[in-house]
Amino acid sequence: MRIAYLSCPLTLSDSPDRRPDAFEHDQMVDCLSDAFESHGNEIAAVSWDDTTTDWSDFDAALIGSTWDYQDRLDAFLERLAHIERETRLFNPCALVRWNSRKTYLRDLESKGVRTVPTLWLDVPGETDARAAFDALDSDDIVFKRQVGANAEGQFRLKRGDPVPAMAHPMMAQPFLPAIRTEGELSFAFVDGGFSHALVKSAAAGDYRIQSSYGGREAPHRPDPSDMAAATAVIGSLADQPLYARVDMVRGEDGDLLLIELELIEPFLYPLQGPGLGARLHSALRRRLG
Known part of the structure; x- marks a missing residue:
């Protein structure tokens, strides 16, 4: 092979x-x-x-x-x-x-997957960006590219901050404090089966959990309710992917919300999942x- x-x-x-x-x-x-x-x-x-x-x-x-x-x-x-x-x-x-377009989150939400509340700004302008604070009932919003990766072209704005030029279709989501306290929980799946989980934490003074910005990772043993939330995301797919990474963050009610379902080119954190290579090979x- x-x-x-x-x-x-x-x-x-x-x-x-x-x-x-x-x-x-x-x-x-x-x-x-x-x-x-x-x-x-x-x-x-x-x-x-x-x-x-x-x-x-x-x-x-x-x-x-x-x-x-x-x-x-x-x-x-x-x-x-x-x-x-x-x-x-x-x-x-x-x-x-x-x-490839994060509008897939709307499809998953329609199937009952709990996602981070999102406002879609296909042609982002200052007026729409400022209106997002009221629409999402938040004073702290993260604006992301609809086609994006590694938090590139992403902005975290507080109400009243200057609005930068946004050259791409964007999505707006309220900043969830759990990303700074607990971190982002990632669940790796291979052929529909759970492989391993980890928690990704941001560097001091940042909220982005990617290694490019000083983020760090640690193995994580999810409790049954968190595991069920991640498994439900995979179960919502009509066709089972060979590999998937489910990224989730805890909402204010204590339940996990889907922030990303990575099916294209996800880094699967082999150091936190030592059996990953064998699982993918099999x-x-x-x-x-």
């Missing part, structure tokens, strides 16, 4: 302009390589936009650290469709297309027959 791990020029090990968080790419590749090589299989990191690659040389392609897709979405989806014609793609292109073997 030979698998392509789709990456991007900003994460590949030989890139002169590697992202500061590209060590996460290395952790995933090391995790998968150990599991695959122990069974005589191979996984190779390849940039998704490499026009010289013959994708039919691979038994499948895993979407990995393609951490520039949010700024090249049309080209990314077009390339994934091409790859899917040549080999098996995980997760599939149709699922990726749906998950799941791929089942899917590929």
Whole structure:
């Protein structure tokens, strides 16, 4: 079994302009390589936009650290469709297309998944941004790109703050204090089964939990009610993804709310889930027959 791990020029090990968080790419590749090589299989990191690659040389392609897709979405989806014609793609292109715009949260909410209250600003302007504070009944709001990743192009504003220019369709959500106190809880699933959970905490003085901003992670043992909330998100999907990360934050009533369902290129935190590589290898073997 030979698998392509789709990456991007900003994460590949030989890139002169590697992202500061590209060590996460290395952790995933090391995790998968150990599991695959122990069974005589191979996984190779390849940039998704490499026009010289013959994708039919691979038994499948895993979407990995393609951490520039949010700024090249049309080209990314077009390339994934091409790859899917040549080999098996995980997760599939149709699922990726749906998950690439955070409006998927509306679909999940309609299925009963509890999400963070959200106001959609397709053409964001200062008037609409200021109106969001009343619409969401909050004095502290986070504005995020509808197609975005790693908190890039994100703004946290208090009522009365100057409104920066927002060049992309945005979403507005009330800032939830639990992100600073408890942190964000992430649940990793492989082929519909729970793999591991972790808690992600922001650096002092920040609220963003990504490693790019000083965020840190620790293993987490979820209680039954939290586990049920995360499992319900996965259960709401018509087609089971090969891999998924469910990111949740606690609401004011004490229940977890979905903040993101990552189905495209999630970092799955192998250091907090030491069995991840073996689980993904076994799941791929089942899917590929």
